[in-house]
Amino acid sequence: MFLHKALSVTSRTAIRSSQLRSFARLSSTMVPKLKDPSLFKQNVCYVNGEWIPASSGKTFEIHDPATSKLIGSAPEFSASDVSNTITHAATAFESFRHLTGRERSKLLRKWYDLVVANAEDLATLITWENGKPLADAKGEVTYAANFFEWFSEEAPRIYGDTIPSSVPGNRVFTIKEPVGVCGLITPWNFPAAMITRKIGPALAVGCSVVVKAPGETPFTPLALAELADRAGIPKGVVNVITANENTVEVGQELTTNPTIRKISFTGSTGVGKLLMKQCSSTLKKLSLELGGNAPFIVFDDADVDLAVAGAIASKFRSSGQTCVCANRIFVQRGIYDEFAAKFAEKVKAFKVGNGFEDGITHGPLIHHRAIDKVDQHVRDAESKGAKVVLGGHKLPDLGENFFQPTVLTGMTTEMAMAHEETFGPVAGLYPFDTEEEVVRIANESPVGLAGYFFSRDLERVHRVAEHLEVGMVGVNTGLISDPASPFGGVKESGFGREGSLYGIGEYQVTKMVTYGGMGKRLQN
Template structure:
């Protein structure tokens, strides 16, 4: 397992391990009478309260309100209590942010790579210093357990560290010319003002993964933060201000009801030369269509339907651990979560029994600020409704729930039991739709050829996983899976050093790694003539 993956997940695993050395708990742990007490005794407190920014956005180095004065409410998904309010930016507010980024670009692009590196490094250092407060904000507005939130903040900060190290190493090329006397070389230049649109499931990491490379190469940004989780991004903006990021280089704006008009301005304004979006495939298609009028550069990281394949030659215990990590991370609310678990028939029963036992015995659902909790709420009631619909559909068509399969109203409206279903078939909704929740459906299969065909029978292709000890199979299946990322004998693939992105309707472009740098650059070719004839002996 890569170092960053150990950092991201070891905290939560250690918390779980220590807890279950003391006792074994069922997945349903809180009675209705204890829920109000849980909510009231776990109100989060920040070491630095100034990181919590209400009713303001960060534009041109200043904290500003929406011109209309309108705000929207943000609620804790665990308790449904009000966290605070954030500005409802509209089209005009967005244009002002774009103008600020455009003005700042003319100076920022000419800083040296080393100067930009130092700014990103300072921002990274401040994230490390304020790690606990940032994690508190993530748990408060997203709901994930605090151990997971701490892992996310470390992961998010590491993007700034990674790209701070890339900033001084942006090279062009010298190209041999086919024309005698000519010289050809290339220059890498920043594309310009970038519009960044990020999701709620990783409110810290999805922003830094986009802003890091943009600033490293000399771009300026307008980042539309998610309406469900704006406060983490605004805290990051405060740290950018403290780091000395020049005004107008980083602009963080918020909206909920006005999200469509904000997105339309970002995609149609000719000043914006690049859009990077992480979210659903339908929204990605809409944004791409809107970008066509000004032919912007695009990066789209869209929906997934990840296959997770366990061959009968796999280490079953390792595969179970990998499936737990992949499927139930953030309660199944990640785009690279295993969505369809294919288990070869010879080990199907063994895998199902061990997998269900881990979910039954080692998971505890509740408020993320409870240190013993392993899984928090889903983001809102609509997410719960979709998960429940998928489970009911599967059960109606013959699936059996080994664990879970129910809402958890005693905990609150946004909780759903971690669920393991067996007897899954291709006519069930989960076979073709992304669940985005804590439900694992186990599909049996017989042959390698059959399962590869099943895995590829989807219009999306973000991530895929498989477990096998056959080296020939490893290479063969990895090459035949129609996805942008493959995990072999691991359920965790995220790493700032690794290129992240998909194929088919999961989008295009890559984030993280040295490939992520190129998404924010243009390549300028220069041909120089008049060098004369080659030297004669």
């Protein structure tokens, strides 16, 4: 079995000294500056085309996960604040829904152009409040903008159907209509892209929205709201609100207020179940993109180097803080040692530190609770026989939210990492023997968001892709997100799809119209 204890010790020392040098350099610099400071919105939310505080005047603080220093504060909206916001959105909906698809397309396109023009500032805000390296943040801004572009192109192409009737003389057709005012609840790990992926289709079909920004990362969504205002989005169509301590009551208002006709939520399975229960009182339309436990399978006929690159991209993107990260890496026994050695060598080259520092590949986790969970998973795996090949420890010298990129070998299904989403920079490698065995283990999870596998056997490719119980499959790739692709899961990973042709239907209802007496008029 691949151990390489010496690699673990030497790489740990190298990583630590590099991190200390980076931290010393960065600590002497000032806070990041924006080219356009007006994009940084403190203590106000965007409601009905105006920037307003919470009615109570209360705010909450947001801290830089890399330095723990205060960034700023945002309004603590209450349920009554949200209710007023929903009223404004409902008023706006009545006129916005009647714009033509081409008119809505132009608005989304202008918003897209403004996001692209302000990409550098948006990336700075993402790195500042989320912690991901600046290069990753810039990639997110591009990804986020592309949803506006994609759905701006879909807006003029919303079609109904004509249906042959079984009743002589009748004519049947359908109309696609906007569902109404939508409540959008988004997570902190992609503070720009998770919002645009929901707002894009909603506006394309004619809905108005109330967006609950994440308490950890509110400044990026508020900057997007400023750009929406500049793009000429009619007042009340896009509303962005914030809350931290009041998150539960805000969520309850969004899910129980009868004016809200659709809820779209990205987050944990537990919270998704709660929101679904709350929505049942008014039978809202729902889209839920919930937790994952993605299997990443490498068969012995795979291109090992390609599989290593795919695993690196999938597992360590945003320091493992994505819902589609490879959470269980299964490697067939015949290539296990080779894969583990090459994989660890790649991870050894990572540079951890503040995302604004040049050359940094991986930043901090979002908060100390995330660090504690990652550490618990590593310690649990160690206690049950796993070997820490690389990393495995917190990095308090950098800050309270840093953890070493970690590789574990000798993983088994008895360990917590096999059943819980780690959401951190820890890769556990599980050996397996047969295709039937690994597919069975992969499918034992109650969630099914994404899955990946690497193989050069064409028959196996089709067979395994069909048998994996997930909503999305990556074959010989570790990156599957694309505005053109339907994003979503099965089982307890939720339902509904975001992005793509299918994503626009999540914000529509189908109205059927039947004309009678057509045959009689023709006879006369």
